[in-house]
Amino acid sequence: MRYLLRRLAQTIFVVVVVTFLTSVALRFIPGGNEVIIALKTGPGANPEQAEAVIHELGLDRSVIAQYVMWVGDFVSGDWGQTFQTNQSIATEFKRALPVSAYLMVYSQVIALVLAVPVALLSAYRQNSRFDRLASTATFGMLSLPNFIVAPILVLLFSVQRHWFPFPSIYHGLWDSPLDHIKAFALPSITIAIPLYAGYMRVLRADVIGTLQSDFITTARAKGVSTGALLLKHALRPSLFSLVTSAAVQIGALMGGVVIVESYFSMNGMGRVTVEGIFKKEYTTVQYGVALIALVYLAVNLLVDLTYAWIDPRVRRARAMG
Amino acid sequence: MTGRPLLAGGPTQAATRQLDGGPLLEVTDLVTHFRTPRGLVRSVDGVSFTLDRGKALGIVGESGSGKTVLSRSIMGLLPKLNTERSGSVLFEGREIVDLPLKERRRIWGAEMSMIFQDPMTSLNPVMRIGKQIGESLRLHLGLSRRAARETALRLLQDVRIPEPHKRLDQYAFELSGGMRQRVMIALAMACGPTLLFADEPTTALDVTVQAQILELIGLQRTERNMSVILVTHDLGVVAGHTDEIMVMYAGRLVEKAPTKVLFANMKMPYTEALLHSIPKIDDPSHTRLNVIPGRPPDLVNPPAGCSFSPRCSFAQDRCRQEAPPLITAEHPEHVYACWYPVGSPHHRARSAELAAAAEGLVARWREPARPTCAPTATRFCVSKTW
Numbered sequence: 001m002r003y004l005l006r007r008l009a010q011t012i013f014v015v016v017v018v019t020f021l022t023s024v025a026l027r028f029i030p031g032g033n034e035v036i037i038a039l040k041t042g043p044g045a046n047p048e049q050a051e052a053v054i055h056e057l058g059l060d061r062s063v064i065a066q067y068v069m070w071v072g073d074f075v076s077g078d079w080g081q082t083f084q085t086n087q088s089i090a091t092e093f094k095r096a097l098p099v100s101a102y103l104m105v106y107s108q109v110i111a112l113v114l115a116v117p118v119a120l121l122s123a124y125r126q127n128s129r130f131d132r133l134a135s136t137a138t139f140g141m142l143s144l145p146n147f148i149v150a151p152i153l154v155l156l157f158s159v160q161r162h163w164f165p166f167p168s169i170y171h172g173l174w175d176s177p178l179d180h181i182k183a184f185a186l187p188s189i190t191i192a193i194p195l196y197a198g199y200m201r202v203l204r205a206d207v208i209g210t211l212q213s214d215f216i217t218t219a220r221a222k223g224v225s226t227g228a229l230l231l232k233h234a235l236r237p238s239l240f241s242l243v244t245s246a247a248v249q250i251g252a253l254m255g256g257v258v259i260v261e262s263y264f265s266m267n268g269m270g271r272v273t274v275e276g277i278f279k280k281e282y283t284t285v286q287y288g289v290a291l292i293a294l295v296y297l298a299v300n301l302l303v304d305l306t307y308a309w310i311d312p313r314v315r316r317a318r319a320m321g
Numbered sequence: 322m323t324g325r326p327l328l329a330g331g332p333t334q335a336a337t338r339q340l341d342g343g344p345l346l347e348v349t350d351l352v353t354h355f356r357t358p359r360g361l362v363r364s365v366d367g368v369s370f371t372l373d374r375g376k377a378l379g380i381v382g383e384s385g386s387g388k389t390v391l392s393r394s395i396m397g398l399l400p401k402l403n404t405e406r407s408g409s410v411l412f413e414g415r416e417i418v419d420l421p422l423k424e425r426r427r428i429w430g431a432e433m434s435m436i437f438q439d440p441m442t443s444l445n446p447v448m449r450i451g452k453q454i455g456e457s458l459r460l461h462l463g464l465s466r467r468a469a470r471e472t473a474l475r476l477l478q479d480v481r482i483p484e485p486h487k488r489l490d491q492y493a494f495e496l497s498g499g500m501r502q503r504v505m506i507a508l509a510m511a512c513g514p515t516l517l518f519a520d521e522p523t524t525a526l527d528v529t530v531q532a533q534i535l536e537l538i539g540l541q542r543t544e545r546n547m548s549v550i551l552v553t554h555d556l557g558v559v560a561g562h563t564d565e566i567m568v569m570y571a572g573r574l575v576e577k578a579p580t581k582v583l584f585a586n587m588k589m590p591y592t593e594a595l596l597h598s599i600p601k602i603d604d605p606s607h608t609r610l611n612v613i614p615g616r617p618p619d620l621v622n623p624p625a626g627c628s629f630s631p632r633c634s635f636a637q638d639r640c641r642q643e644a645p646p647l648i649t650a651e652h653p654e655h656v657y658a659c660w661y662p663v664g665s666p667h668h669r670a671r672s673a674e675l676a677a678a679a680e681g682l683v684a685r686w687r688e689p690a691r692p693t694c695a696p697t698a699t700r701f702c703v704s705k706t707w
Contacts, residue, residue, distance in 0.1 A: 214442040221398060222457040222508070223429035232456075236447050311447055312492045 004305070011301050018293045022286045023070035024063055029282060033059055039083040039280055056080070057283070074290060082281050089284050092272055093291060099170060100268035102180075103261070104253040106188035107195055108246065114192075115199035115242075120230045122200070123207035134200070142197035150190045150263045157186060167265035187264045191257055195249060202245055206238035213237075239310050247303035251296035255288070343414055345515060345548050346372040346395070351408035351418075353387075353394040360621040364390040366572035367408070372565075374515070377542060377549040379559030379580070381595065382569035385617040388552045391569065392518045395550075396433055397425045413515070431461040434509035436538075438521035440501035444493035450477075451489030454508050461512045476507040480537060499530035503537065510541055517542070520552045535562050556595050560584065565654075568592045571618050571628035574647065578655035588650055588662035591629045627660070635661050635671050 029035055036057065037050045045053075051060075058066035073079060079089040118138075122131040158166035164186050171179040210216065211234055219233045258270040273288030275281075308315040353365035364387045372378050380388045393399050395410050397417060410418050417428065434457075437443040445453055454476055455469030464472060470489065477485035480503040493501055502522060509517055519538055523531035539562050542549050551559055559566055559580070566583050568576040568591065576589040587593050597611045615632040618624050624631050630640040637660065645658045661667040 214437055214439060215445045217398070218435075218437060218443045218505070218508070219445065219456075221396070221429050221435045223426040223431060223460060224456065225426065233445055233448070237445075313446065313494050316492075316495070 007301060007304055011297050014297055015294065018297075019071060019074070019290050020067050022289050022293075023067045025286065026057060026059065026066075026282060027063075035280075036083075036282065039282075070286075074287065079287055080283055082284060084279065084281070089287055092267075092284070093269070093287060095170075096267050096269050096272045097291070098172075099261075099266050100254050100257075100270065102173070102184055103187060103191065103257065103266070103268060104250060106184055107191035107253065108250065110188060110192035111195035111199055112246065114196045115203060116235070119200045119203035120207055120235065123204045123211060123234075124226065124230055126208055135204070138197045138200045141193045142201070144193065146190055146194070146257070146259050147263065149193055150186070150260060153186045153190060170266065183266075187260050187266060190260050190263075191253065198245060198249075199242055202241045203238060206241050207234055210234045210238045236310055240307070243303055243306050243310065247299055250299045251292070254295045255292035344371040344411075345374045345376075345413060347409075347411040348395060349409040349411075351391070351394060351410060352406065353390055353399065354405040356403040356405065357621075361405075362620045363572050363623060364620060365394055366623075368569070368572075368574050369408075370567060370574065370577065372516075372548050372550065374548055375542070375546045376565065377539070377551060377563040379551045379553065379563035379566040380569060381553060381556055381559055381566060383554055383595075383613075383617050385620070386569045387572035387620075388554075388569050389520055390572075392435070392520055392550055392552050396429065396435060396518060398429070398435070427461075430457040430509075430514070431512045432514050433516045433518065434512070434514045435518040435520060436502070436505050436509050436522045439525045440498055440505050441493075441525065443505055444501055446493055449490050449492060450496070450504055454504070454511055457508065457511045472511070473507070476511055477504070479510070479541070480504070480507045482507075498526050499533065502526060502530075502534050506534070506537060506541065510545070510547075513545060514547060516548045516550070518550045518552065521554070522551070523558060524553070524555075531558070538562070555599070556592075557599050568595070571623055572620060573628065573658070574656075575629065575659070576655075576657040578650070578652065578657075582652045582655050586650070586652070586655070586664075588655070588657035588664070589629075589659050590633050590635050590661075590663060590668070592657075593663055627658070634675060635668050637661060637667070 026036070033050075033054055036059075037045050037053050040053045041049045054060050058069040061069070077090050079093070081087060082089055082092075118134050122134045125131050154166050157163045164182050165179075166186070168183040168187060169179075171183055173180045207230075216229065216233060219229055224233065255270045255273060257268065258274050260266075261268040261271040269288060269292055273285055273292070276284035276288060348371070349369045351365055351368045352363075355362040355364060366387070368387075368391060370378070380391065382388045390399070394406060397410075397420065399406070406418065408418065409416060412428070412433070417425065420428075444450075451470055451473045454473035455464070455466070458464045458469040458472050459466070474485055474489060477488055482488055482500055482503050488496065488500075488504070493504070496504065502525075505522075517538070522538065523534050526534060535558065538549060538551070541547065549563075551563055553559055556566075563580050565579050566577065567574055568589060570591055576583070576587065576592050578586075583592070584596075587596065591613075594611075594613045598613060600608065600610055613632055618628050618631065624641070626639075626641040626643050627633070627636070627645055630636040633640065639660050643660075645660045647656045647658050649656050650662075661671075
């Protein structure tokens with residue numbers, strides 16, 4: 001419990017630092033306030049207009065006051081409009097967030113569902129034909145970049161066989177489940193392939209280590225079947241590295257799959273944020289960065305709690321500390 | 322003290338145990354070799370013996386003598402890959418050497434089970450104790466979750482763990498070494514096996530706990546009419562807890578006798594050396610430990626003749642050329658493999674020679690009085706329980 005509180009305090013501290021830096025970043029834009037005013041109002045703004053822009057962004061207040069105002073806006077969802085197209089930033093992210101979340105969840109699920117059994121079997125039959133085949137294939141997948149995989153998948157399954165639409169059009173899961181699945185299938189698989197490869201290698205190595213343990217021999221001497229041996233005895237103690245790398249990936253996937261999002265014309269967090277950078281939509285970038293950071297931190301907090309589930313020794317050590 | 326035989330097979334199994342007259346275990350010419358890049362490692366090289374129901378057999382030898390491999394090979398626990406195994410193991414009259422894995426699993430944990438050397442690492446670190454014990458109960462006896470838990474509790478009581486209720490939901494790391502080994506014993510006993518392998522069950526424990534664990538194994542053996550194979554490097558451990566002792570060297574049986582007979586009349590210089598390497602409680606402190614010089618032989622290229630000859634103080638040319646067969650001693654159940662056994666004229670003459678030489682050494686040694694241990698010698702067993 002004390003550990004949980006400490007961990008929570010740490011997370012909050014990081015959240016404050018990150019949001020503070022993003023909110024204050026507006027003051028360090030090359031060209032300064034003039035650029036922002038010019039972006040917002042077009043060239044030749046009159047002084048009143050300029051002052052209104054500056055006031056709206058809190059640039060006329062102290063750093064702390066600006067930060068407080070920014071946090072207030074962020075929490076209340078009053079994120080303002082884009083500079084140039086005058087669209088609601090909040091609406092844009094409201095659309096982008098589920099796209100990214102679905103992509104992240106689907107690709108993680110695909111990668112993990114494949115990686116766990118393949119890794120277990122590969123480790124159990126180390127150096128068998130299956131293991132060598134799986135390891136080689138995995139290594140190949142690891143070295144395939146997204147922008148190669150995506151066109152191949154599209155060519156095979158959208159162009160030659162019209163199984164999936166291209167480009168992907170977003171459908172809500174509950175609005176039309178089939179279209180939703182179809183839209184997300186190819187991008188999710190594209191992302192999942194290198195993910196799977198990484199997970200499979202990490203887990204295989206750990207399971208091989210675990211299988212050498214004495215307690216595995218104990219379990220074998222009990223007459224436990226191979227399946228139970230792997231799933232009930234070998235898997236859990238081997239999960240540490242997998243959970244760690246999966247957690248890092250969650251953060252990366254929330255904002256870091258710009259190439260895939262762009263290729264399939266999906267407006268996820270990554271794409272919206274990166275386009276914001278190109279178009280000098282500074283406030284959009286601010287909220288994008290803050291959102292991605294929040295998701296990342298929340299996930300990492302969750303993962304830390306997972307460690308305690310995996311290994312009771314961690315639980316005990318934390319309860320004491 | 323709970324005198325009831327717990328789950329030990331129930332009435333039917335107990336009845337068949339008494340009806341069936343044959344030995345429980347009959348091992349004939351068991352060979353276990355491992356293919357390695359260095360060559361074939363002859364870990365077990367033609368071992369034969371029988372074990373009766375309810376009896377305890379001690380298998381004694383140094384590290385690398387093949388005793389652990391032998392016990393695992395009998396059970397069939399070794400991985401198939403790169404292992405060559407031949408010979409015959411009759412368990413309750415049934416050949417089990419070439420049994421498919423599925424059949425072997427039905428025996429493991431149910432009819433044969435094993436306790437391992439290191440209780441620190443032999444229990445699953447992330448599974449509660451109760452569940453670990455219950456697992457084989459559910460697997461072999463088809464008990465429900467609740468019944469398995471209740472039985473696990475009774476087993477924990479049987480192995481005399483304090484506060485057994487509490488232990489069910491604890492993890493291995495929350496228990497002491499002795500308690501963990503008790504848990505291992507409970508786990509091994511769970512389904513009432515007829516044969517228990519205890520592979521160095523006390524090596525990792527401290528001396529006072531060692532005695533308790535051995536006593537517990539002995540008690541469970543008589544309560545459940547179970548046979549025990551006690552694998553150890555410590556003659557002291559087997560002395561009080563076995564009916565029969567088998568000494569192994571370089572993958573072979575070199576001497577075997579009922580425990581009392583062996584201690585009264587050991588024939589192999591190796592057995593004698595093993596015994597002498599145990600420090601005696603009435604020795605003055607800082608007495609130099611007796612060690613067997615040299616190392617156990619390389620099992621890829623075993624020496625010609627008697628495999629102990631390179632380290633044997635009594636070896637003659639014949640020993641280095643011709644491997645001695647197993648010879649029956651005065652006692653019909655006592656066999657040994659040695660050309661010049663303890664008590665033979667040659668052995669006696671050589672002993673006298675060695676004693677005289679030692680006398681001289683000691684005299685020279687007393688002067689500077691520097692009683693340290695020889696650092697390079699392969700030290701043997703250091704148990705103080707003897």
